[in-house]
Amino acid sequence: MARSGTRAVPFPPPPTAPRGPPSMANPPDAPSTRQGMLHRFGKRLGDALLARNPPPHHGQARLDRFLAFRNAVAQVAAHTEQEQVLLDALCTLALQSTTATLAWVCRPDAQGNFSTLAEAGRVDYLDEFAHPRTGLPIDQGPLNRVWREQTPLFNAPFPEGPLRRAWEERARKFSFRSIAVLPIPRDGKPWALFALYDPAARAFPSDCQIVLQSILRLVTETLEDWCDILQEREQARQQSILGAALKASDEGVILTDAERQVLYTNPSFSMLTGYLPAEITRLGMRVLQGPLTDPEALREIDAALHAQTFYNGTLLNYRRDGRTFWNHLSLIPIHSPEGALTHYVGMMRDVTEERLALHQLEYDAYHDRLTGIGNRRSLEDQVEVSLLRAQRQQSRLAVCMIDLDHFKPVNDLYGHDAGDHVLRVISRRLQEKLRRTDYVARIGGDEFVLLIEGYNTRQELEIILAKIEGAVTGPIYLKTGERVGVHLSMGVSLYHPPYRPDFTTLLQTADQALYQSKAQKGQREHYWIIVDGEPA
Template sequence: FLNNVIADLLGYSAAEMVGKHYSALVHADDLAKAEIIFKIPDTKAIPPRDAELRLYCKDSELIKYVAVSAIVIALDALDIFKQSMQADEQSFGIFGIIRDITEHKLAEIHLRKLNLAMEHSPNLIFITNPAGTIQYTNQQLTATTGYSQEEVLGQTPHIFSSGDTLQEVYQDLWQTLSAGQVWRGILKNKKKCGDIYLAQQSIAPLVDDAGITTHYVAIQEDVTEASLLNEKLSYQATHDPLTDLINRNEFDRRLERVIMTARDQDSEHALCYMDLDQFKVVNDICSHTAGDELLRQISALLSQVIRRRDTLARLGGDEFAILMEHCSLEQAQRTTQKVHSIIEKFQFQWEGKSFRIGISIGLIVINIHKGGADTHLKHADMACYMAKVAGRNRTHIYREDDAAIAQHQGEMNWLAIINNALDNNQFCLYTQAIVPLTSPEGEHCEILLRMKNDNGTVTAPGAFLPAAERYQLSPKIDRWVIQNTFASFTEQIKRLELLSMCSINLSGPSLNSPNMLAFIEEQLEITGMPADKVCFEITETAAIANLCSATEFITQLKALGCKFSLDDFGSGLSSFAYLKNLPVDFLKIDGFFVKDIEHDQVDLAMVKSINDIGHVMGKKTIAEFVECEPVLQTLMAMKVDYAQGYHTGKPKPINDQY
């Protein structure tokens, strides 16, 4: 028997339930408890039994939590059973009351989960009453602060105060909580042992149905290590690891800010770009370890001469910069003087060796007309370069009308143009005849270089070769000339057969280029160019400046059959002294002397002396700058071997009909 409430509880009607065994309704995990409730014991005199069970509903997987109170009774004691029993029959059953406790049980389970989560949370949690008295703490509080639960309960959160948190932070905290809102922030708290830790804290008010705050829940996370890591990463992102100075990225950011200040406030600031002189000597002689130590010591020295508000940075390598805010040009110059003075007194010691270095400085006034950070640094770098060109260990001030810097900028423009010409094959070759004056021979010419412009014109080498030599591009150009000259002649078989000699100019840097000799040998082999038809021209100045390497270079190529010509001979002060040590085949008499020999007796005597000495030493002579017939006749009378100039033949493209 059961009443109709079962329909509301489980969805079954009373009729459906009659005859069902309890095990069909009870959750499998609760069957053992149910058996104790519903089993009629042999001994009937037992106290009432209680249990909490989970029961399945009829039409779903929904489970109801119920509280069962049951007792063994004699069935004949109830009128409902008495009519169906014999007069002398006695039977026993279970009389019970089932109460639905689902909501209560789910709330209890939820609270148990919350309590478990709080107790095992990796964060410190405590709960206070409205007055701030701590009424609950979790285990993590002890792990974080070192205080036991007993030491904290009844106290206020002031027990964690270090005294280092600003009062304004606490004021904001209470204003936020008083408004019924959640406060979040970082507090500097103190552990029981006295250590300071950073607490990322969230405090929320708990309110009842009437809107009254009953408690405050505080959740803390110890972010000390994370904060220190963030500080370290932030420091590393803005500082140079070797010197601990500001790095290039941070310096650029500060420079942009100062430029904005100059624009907004019409204020004056200055920028110094500095490059150490002779730093490479220390690196090469002692090692990079010594170089690093030198940079650290220099950084410490430079830090002593700048103002507190100035920014000193290492831009990379041995380059430094100083950003001087609200500083006039005169003040900045005084700072550069201090820099030169302290560096001049400095002596670097390493493993018994002593070094003195200098520093070249480019100084620029920051204003709104010079563009952004990149432009300012570029101009300061140019000024530093000019300081080096002027002799190093000095300061050069950038000015818009600076002729030296304008020349440097022009060379930098040529640098891009030259690289573009090399990449896009925009160079072209010309030839100028070297005419024999004593005996006839086949084609003898000098190879000349031109650059093709987009508008169809050509540029003479005097415009771009100085920049190429300054920026170490001349060996690349020389390789291009050699490769294309060999290819041009070997593609014209008949012309090659009639060719007596082609002279190719080599720059001074090519004589010291480690791979140039191998490159020439390779091109001779690849193209099939006869070595005995090739003459390389080197200037007297380049040969004397690199006498040993030039002599070795000449000797090895002459062994292959190549010839050599000494260009501009007579321009050096010691030409004759060096001549006997250079195994060249031709002397090209400097055109400075040749062009005026019909009017100037000294020039005439110089040309005659060079020609005579050259012949005595077994070398043939070539006179340059032959511009008129009288000069040519004079040279022929002297028995100079060859003449070259506009009178004997103007330059023409290499593939023009010979």
């Protein structure tokens, strides 16, 4: 099996051995750096052990070696922030300071195999260990037991039985007679295992077990300290990124505390409102309100703040120089992990141009582009309103359809610009002559429709129509100075309660009357013909 990469062994290793957080990853020259560090600490450890020169079987000498092992690991932990360096040092120094001939740091994956995180010594045993053990209960091995129970195991890896005999037979090839397996937790959860294989029987007496456990506690604490440091660095990095994003945002951003005291505004807020951060902190957000700010919108904002819920809406606000702008405002409550309200974040966007464009679209949908008066769509809505009002008030309504006479010659002789000018003048004159309750719309070409409400008698209606005739037929001066004139024909459809016609019926009746008026142009007494809208 290749020495590099992941070593998969039955029971338990992940397919690629994790090597710690990204910031702990080894730089390009890490292997040589790691080897140099391990060499220095190994030399110090060897010098210390040789100075003592104790007999290898002496119990105090063995304990001293384990204590020296702990000190060396502590020095490595104090001089590196790289996870892999620490794990490699743990294995290498274990072999230099004890009689063990194989040290292994590993971790299981979901399939029950162990991945090598670090190794030193007789690593070829791990290749031998990788061969299937047909018929043997692999879940009873020492690695799995320690991983499952998270309790260290020393010297006696298997109970008496077939599994122990199989392990002894395989271990005999490498002169292994005892084993120590210790868990390495991280953040309170199982993370990895540290295993030592030793050729001596009962190579790990109780005093050395205590030292080994203290070494693994040191490794665990170091790894967790690094995690805390990395988390703090990551939080600082994220806060830096967030701060840069807020400063660069096109939207105005406001941060307040739970009492709505302004804590922060970004540059876009100042550009939008004209208020500097110190000013808005002192004056508060209410300084953006003014006489035209919708009170209902303010009540909705107050209700959302009181309920500690999200708000999203548009309201009219005031800049520092007094100019107004339409503000699309989003308010987001921020709660602590315990659920307590801590802050509000506000996002502001100037939607004045969008608002004006929307208003223009709405205006265009109901108004004639050339003359600015109502169009057919607007007329349909207005007829419904006028009919309901007439029915409610038991009053009268006249639907009058107008067609201009002699308009085509103006277009043909002077051009379409002159014709457009005539239509605009006629529209303005009709509006001026109608009463406040009346209505005028252009439905196409030189056709107009009037709605005249609230007259009492036909004679009163005819007086209104006569005034309209005088206004329309008066001379019109073109921009070039030429004087032109037009006349008109009109068909009138009358409504009176309790008859309830619809818009189409009334308009068709008025159109038929208009047709009769134009047909009788040479013989008619008036330019209009009035027809009762009620069917026979």
